[in-house]
Amino acid sequence: MAAGLKTRKKQRLLVVSTALAVLVGAVLLVLFALGGDSLSLFLQPSAVIEKNIKEGQRFRLGGLVKKDSFKKLEDGLTFSFTVTDCVTDIPVSYHGILPDLFREGQGVITDGALNASGIFVAEIVLAKHDENYAAPGTMPKNAAACEHPESNGEPNNPNNNEYGG
Amino acid sequence: MIPELGHFALIVALVLSVLGAIVPQVGIARGDTRMMALAGQIAYGQFLMAATAFGALTYAYVVSDFSVVNVAANSHTAKPLLYKISGVWGNHEGSLMLWVLVLSLFAACVAFRGKSLPLRFRSRVLAVQSTLLVGFLLFMVFTSNPFMRLDPAPLEGNGLNPLLQDPGLAFHPPMLYIGYVGLSVAFSFAVAALIEGEVTPLWARWVRPWTLAAWVFLTGGIALGSWWAYYELGWGGWWFWDPVENASFMPWLAATALLHSSIVVEKRDALKSWTILLAIVAFSFSLLGTFLVRSGVLTSVHAFAVDPERGIFILAFLALTIGGSLALYAWRAPRLAPSGMFGLASRESALILNNILLATFAAVVLVGTLYPLMLEAMNGTQITVGPPFFEYAATVLMSPLIVALGFGPLLAWKRGRISKTVQVLLPAVIIALVIFWSVIWHDAAGLLMTGFGMALGIWLIISVFLEINSRIKFIRQPGQFFKRAKRQPRATWGMSLAHMGLGIIILGITVSEAWTDETLRLMKTGESTEVGGFTFTLEAVEPVAGPNYTAVRAKFLVEKNGHFIARLLPEDRVYSDPPMNTTEAGIYPLVRGDLYAVIGEHAGGDAWSVRLYFKPLISGLWLGSAFMVLGGLISLTDRRQRIGAPAGKRRSTPKPAKQEA
Numbered sequence: 001m002a003a004g005l006k007t008r009k010k011q012r013l014l015v016v017s018t019a020l021a022v023l024v025g026a027v028l029l030v031l032f033a034l035g036g037d038s039l040s041l042f043l044q045p046s047a048v049i050e051k052n053i054k055e056g057q058r059f060r061l062g063g064l065v066k067k068d069s070f071k072k073l074e075d076g077l078t079f080s081f082t083v084t085d086c087v088t089d090i091p092v093s094y095h096g097i098l099p100d101l102f103r104e105g106q107g108v109i110t111d112g113a114l115n116a117s118g119i120f121v122a123e124i125v126l127a128k129h130d131e132n133y134a135a136p137g138t139m140p141k142n143a144a145a146c147e148h149p150e151s152n153g154e155p156n157n158p159n160n161n162e163y164g165g
Numbered sequence: 166m167i168p169e170l171g172h173f174a175l176i177v178a179l180v181l182s183v184l185g186a187i188v189p190q191v192g193i194a195r196g197d198t199r200m201m202a203l204a205g206q207i208a209y210g211q212f213l214m215a216a217t218a219f220g221a222l223t224y225a226y227v228v229s230d231f232s233v234v235n236v237a238a239n240s241h242t243a244k245p246l247l248y249k250i251s252g253v254w255g256n257h258e259g260s261l262m263l264w265v266l267v268l269s270l271f272a273a274c275v276a277f278r279g280k281s282l283p284l285r286f287r288s289r290v291l292a293v294q295s296t297l298l299v300g301f302l303l304f305m306v307f308t309s310n311p312f313m314r315l316d317p318a319p320l321e322g323n324g325l326n327p328l329l330q331d332p333g334l335a336f337h338p339p340m341l342y343i344g345y346v347g348l349s350v351a352f353s354f355a356v357a358a359l360i361e362g363e364v365t366p367l368w369a370r371w372v373r374p375w376t377l378a379a380w381v382f383l384t385g386g387i388a389l390g391s392w393w394a395y396y397e398l399g400w401g402g403w404w405f406w407d408p409v410e411n412a413s414f415m416p417w418l419a420a421t422a423l424l425h426s427s428i429v430v431e432k433r434d435a436l437k438s439w440t441i442l443l444a445i446v447a448f449s450f451s452l453l454g455t456f457l458v459r460s461g462v463l464t465s466v467h468a469f470a471v472d473p474e475r476g477i478f479i480l481a482f483l484a485l486t487i488g489g490s491l492a493l494y495a496w497r498a499p500r501l502a503p504s505g506m507f508g509l510a511s512r513e514s515a516l517i518l519n520n521i522l523l524a525t526f527a528a529v530v531l532v533g534t535l536y537p538l539m540l541e542a543m544n545g546t547q548i549t550v551g552p553p554f555f556e557y558a559a560t561v562l563m564s565p566l567i568v569a570l571g572f573g574p575l576l577a578w579k580r581g582r583i584s585k586t587v588q589v590l591l592p593a594v595i596i597a598l599v600i601f602w603s604v605i606w607h608d609a610a611g612l613l614m615t616g617f618g619m620a621l622g623i624w625l626i627i628s629v630f631l632e633i634n635s636r637i638k639f640i641r642q643p644g645q646f647f648k649r650a651k652r653q654p655r656a657t658w659g660m661s662l663a664h665m666g667l668g669i670i671i672l673g674i675t676v677s678e679a680w681t682d683e684t685l686r687l688m689k690t691g692e693s694t695e696v697g698g699f700t701f702t703l704e705a706v707e708p709v710a711g712p713n714y715t716a717v718r719a720k721f722l723v724e725k726n727g728h729f730i731a732r733l734l735p736e737d738r739v740y741s742d743p744p745m746n747t748t749e750a751g752i753y754p755l756v757r758g759d760l761y762a763v764i765g766e767h768a769g770g771d772a773w774s775v776r777l778y779f780k781p782l783i784s785g786l787w788l789g790s791a792f793m794v795l796g797g798l799i800s801l802t803d804r805r806q807r808i809g810a811p812a813g814k815r816r817s818t819p820k821p822a823k824q825e826a
Contacts, residue, residue, distance in 0.1 A: 023525045023562070039536075039554070042547035060549055076687045076768035096685060097399075097765035097774055100737075100746035 040111070045088035048114075055114050061090060061122075062109045070104050083108060083120070094122040101127040168233050171221025172312040178214035178269070179302040181207055185272075185295030189288035201284050204291035205276040211298060212273035219253075219266045222311050226253050232318035235259060235311045241324035241742045243713040251335035252325045254342075257475075258311035263339060264455070265301050267346040271375075272298065275350060282371060289357035290350075297349055300482045308475050324742035327714065333393035341386030341413055345451040347379025348420060352448035355441045356490055359497040364437040369430035372444070374801060376427065380420045381797035387413050388790035399748030399763045401683070401778050403786065406555045411534045412454030418527040419447035422520045429516050433507065433578060438498040439520070445494060449487040450527070456483050457534075508580040515573035522566045529558045560614070567621045567671065570664060571628030575635060589635050590628050597624035618675030625668030629661050659800025666792025673785020677758070682779045690771045697779025699760060700724045701733075706764070706773055714740045719764040719773065721751060730755070733762040759783045 041059040043051065053059060061083055069082035069089075078095045081104075092110055102108065102125065110122035185207035192200025222235070226249050231237040239256045240249055254263040272294040279287045305311070328334075354372040358364050390413070395403040404410060423443040429436040456479045507513040533550045540546050571593060575586045587594075597620040604616035634640055636657070637649040682697035693702040704720040721733040733751030740747065751762040758781035765774035 020521060020525070023521060024528075039548050039550055042549055072768075076772065077685060077774055097763065097776055100748060 042109075044085040045083060045090045046085050048090060049088055053114060055116055058111070058113045060109055060111050061092070061120055062107070063090075065102070065104050065106060065108050067104050080119075083110065090120050091118070092120045092122050094125050096125070098125055099127040103127070167221050167224050168230065168312040168314070171218040171225075172310065174214045174217035174221065175302065175306060175310075175312070178211050178218065178265070179299070179306055181211045181214060182269075182295045182298040182302055185211060186292055186299055189292040189295075193285055193288060198284060201288040204288040204295075207295065208269070208272040208276040208291050211295070212269040215266045215269040218312075219262055222259060222262055223250060223253050225312075226250060229322065230318075231320070231322050232315055233311075234313040234315045237315055237319050237322045239325055240322040241713070242321065243742065244325065244330070245712050247332070247335055248325055248330045251329070251338075254338050255325050255329050258305070258309045260338065260342075261301065261305050261309050262311050263342055264346060265298065265305060267339075267342050268294070268298050268301060268349060271346060271350050275353075275375075279371075286357060286361065289360055290353045293353035293356045294349065297353070297486070300486065304475075304478055304482065308478055321742070324713075324740070326743070327738070327740035327745045327747045328397065330713075330740075331393060331397055333389055333397070337386055337389045337393060339386075340382050340389060344379050344381075344383030344386050344420075345413075345416060345454065347375060347382060348416060348444075348448040348451050350375040351379070351420075351423060351444040352490070355444035356493065358441060359490075359493050362497055362500045364430065364441060364501050366431050366434050369427045369440065373424075373427050373431065376420060376423055376444075376447075377797055377801055380417070380424055381794055381801070383413070383417045383420060384790060384797065385794045387417060388787065388794070392787060395783075396750045396752055397747065399750050399776075401681070401750075401761055401763075401776075401780065403783075406533075406550075406552045408534050409454075409458055411530050411555075412450075412457050415527050415530050415534075416447055416450040416454060418523050418530070419443060419450050422523040422527075423447050425516050425519050425523075429513055433513055435507070435513060436517070436520075438494075438501045441498065441501070442494060443520070443524075445487075445490045446527075449483075449490075450531075452483050452486060456480060507578070510576060510581045510583045512573065512576045512578045512581060515569055515576055518569050519566060519573065522562050526558065526562045529562070530555065533558070564617075564621060567625055567667075570667070571624055571632075574629075574632050574660065574664070589631055593624050593627035593631055596627055597621070612679065615675055615679040618671060622668045622670075622672030622675060625671065626665055629665045629668065633661055654803055656800045656803040659796040659798075659803070661796070662799060663793045663796030666789040666796060668789070669785045669792060670789030673782045673789060676782040676785070677780045680781045684777045686775065687768050687772045688775050689773075694777065696777045697758070697781070698725065699730060699779060701760075701762065701777050703773070703775065706771070709736070711738065713742065714738045716749075717764065717767075719751070719762070719775070721762050721777075723753065723760050731760055733760060735762045735764045737764050737766075754784050756784075757781060 041051075041053075043053070043059055043061060044063050045061070048059075048061065063083040063085045066082035066084040066089060069080075069084075071080045072078075073080065077097075078093060079098060080091065080093045082089045083092050084090075092112075094110070106127065109126040110120065111124040111126075112120055112122040115121050185204060188207065189201055189204035192198070192203065224230075225233045225236050226240050227246070229236065229240060229242045229249070231240075235256065235258050239259070240252045244252065253259045272291060275287070275290055275294065279290070282290070351372050354368065354375070358368055387410075390410070391403045394405070395401070423440065426436050426440045426443055430440050456476075533554055536550055537548050540548055571590055572583070572586050575581075575589055576583075600623050601616045601620040604612050604619055636653060637646060639646050642649075684694060684696050686694065688694065688703045690703050690705055693700050695701075700723070702722040702724070704722050706717055706719045709716050709718045716736040716738040718734055718736045721735070723730045723733060731753035733753055735751035736749040738747045738749060739745075748763055751764075753760040758779055761778040761780055763776040765776065768774055
């Protein structure tokens with residue numbers, strides 16, 4: 001009887017561990033199968049050129065909204081602006097309502113893809129949330145190239161929290 | 166003077182917690198009952214000191230004492246009182262203060278409620294709880310002192326992030342914290358049991374009410390945060406799979422698994438070592454969440470100032486607590502001999518399936534949350550893991566759970582009969598299939614997942630009704646309804662209610678995802694537009710003034726077939742301290758769904774950009790969450806949960822299941 005119990009326990013252990021293994025396997029499959037769709041690169045403008053990103057590939061573009069680049073199109077709902085890391089500029093177009101904290105000269109993250117004419121068509125635009133929040137990764141990697149990064153009247157410090165880091 | 170008192174209380178609390186961590190353990194080693202009993206007194210003392218410190222900080226906020234750095238940085242005289250108080254925990258130092266307060270409160274509750282626990286065991290639990298408190302108090306006193314003075318004091322403070330000035334968010338952090346920290350009790354019980362080397366059905370019964378209470382608060386806190394995102398962020402979304410949201414979701418998944426596995430320990434004396442592991446993991450997820458949010462590793466709406474020193478401290482604390490408890494587990498768990506046999510189709514098996522799926526889901530969320538961090542640390546590539554990943558995983562892992570959830574409560578312990586269960590649930594199967602077919606009839610390809618999701622939700626809701634019916638036999642003997650209903654334990658009612666809540670949530674998510682109607686356009690005053698079969702007319706846009714903001718408010722008249730339905734008043738607010746805009750959506754909930762309006766920017770003349778939605782059945786989310794919370798609360802009032810009850814009442818408490826071989 002005791003031996004019988006032991007084998008039954010072993011059997012059950014086997015069942016449970018098999019179930020776990022199958023599930024973990026399924027999850028890994030999900031991870032690989034969806035790799036293209038659900039994992040998106042986060043790039044600054046220079047990296048977009050470097051990596052030769054193709055038209056239509058979804059990624060996140062982060063950087064500063066270039067000064068005097070912001071325009072509202074005639075329909076009143078489409079906007080165009082330039083995202084820059086002070087070395088490379090990428091034109092962006094967005095149809096929708098911009099977040100409350102969208103400002104020229106400040107950090108922004110956009111999610112979308114390049115179109116045939118090299119314009120980044122954004123589906124989502126995220127701006128920084130408050131003075132402590134910085135959209136991570138929007139501070140240009142080559143900050144020295146930026147002449148006068150705006151920073152809400154605070155001293156001009158490229159490592160200022162304003163732009164993340 | 167008051168802030169210094171608070172600072173002093175904090176230090177006394179630290180000293181007491183060190184004593185509380187050591188004295189009871191020494192007492193147990195020596196068999197000195199007086200030293201063991203001291204654990205209770207120390208726990209009360211810790212709570213008193215933490216409460217004093219918290220009170221002092223709150224006082225500084227209420228009277229706007231800007232000579233305290235923390236107050237000057239996060240408060241403002243023009244803020245309404247509610248947000249002065251909620252400002253206490255709206256920042257790094259203050260939120261730690263709240264964490265410490267809740268941790269010591271739970272220790273005091275264990276000391277108070279746990280009089281029926283064996284003295285030795287209670288002292289162990291309190292000693293573990295004190296050890297956790299030592300970690301957090303050290304962190305506060307050395308890196309995050311909320312009582313730091315500022316000289317000279319500014320005349321006015323910086324104010325609180327206006328996004329956080331909202332009733333929903335005033336109560337979201339405390340609820341979530343009570344949930345997070347409540348899991349520390351389960352953790353302490355688990356570690357104490359490992360040290361003692363024994364887990365009994367009685368242990369499971371002791372720990373259950375604490376886990377349940379923590380789960381109720383976690384559920385409520387997450388729902389509240391999600392509701393806030395829904396009406397305050399103005400995107401019409403309610404969950405973004407943001408790392409910080411995931412950080413609160415992982416402990417919830419683990420706590421849910423723990424609630425279910427501890428039933429098996431209590432009733433059948435099995436799954437002991439797994440349950441202990443879950444208790445450790447659940448609280449570890451809470452700590453991990455704190456680390457992710459507080460260390461600045463992640464940046465999001467929730468994150469506070471970035472400080473590497475703090476990050477390193479929390480990381481070290483995390484490594485010690487999680488690593489230490491897992492090492493203890495590896496060393497001691499083999500002692501916890503399993504007992505109790507069961508067949509493949511049994512309540513035990515159903516609960517094990519529940520645990521496997523919930524634990525796997527938690528692991529997947531963990532991977533999805535940490536993967537970008539690991540990748541960036543390894544080769545500097547920055548990526549984001551998007552919602553599709555989590556949604557796919559949720560569908561794959563949660564669908565079998567929902568299917569099994571219909572059967573689980575109907576299966577008998579030890580050896581159940583699937584065929585009998587299927588008989589009872591046949592109506593639910595049929596109705597779910599009918600729903601599925603009628604949905605995909607219209608658009609087989611596009612609505613496949615919608616039909617599947619709706620069928621799952623309906624299946625769950627109806628199977629809960631059928632399960633209740635099988636217990637109280639309403640259909641067969643309606644006359645006996647009240648008599649039988651009253652005889653059901655409250656824990657069972659709680660379970661049914663919570664399961665039904667899940668069904669309602671699934672239904673709400675699926676329907677609102679599939680049939681939300683959305684319009685983005687410019688509107689002039691007087692213009693009308695159709696959304697979801699309703700006519701929205703922009704009647705006027707006018708300026709309004711609040712206590713510490715000004716706003717433009719749009720007036721939308723909503724009609725259906727010429728009949729008045731509602732008036733929506735979305736606002737675009739401009740706060741002055743700190744200067745910032747926030748969006749307040751105008752929402753009117755109908756039974757069929759929510760009318761939702763957002764006012765954007767002025768487009769010249771009397772034209773404004775607006776975003777209008779009709780979101781069908783979205784209220785199912787909040788209703789379902791309310792059902793879950795209510796179910797948890799009802800279950801908490803069950804007689805079996807009241808271990809500390811006088812002996813006279815024990816007559817009716819069922820004995821834990823005997824071991825059967």
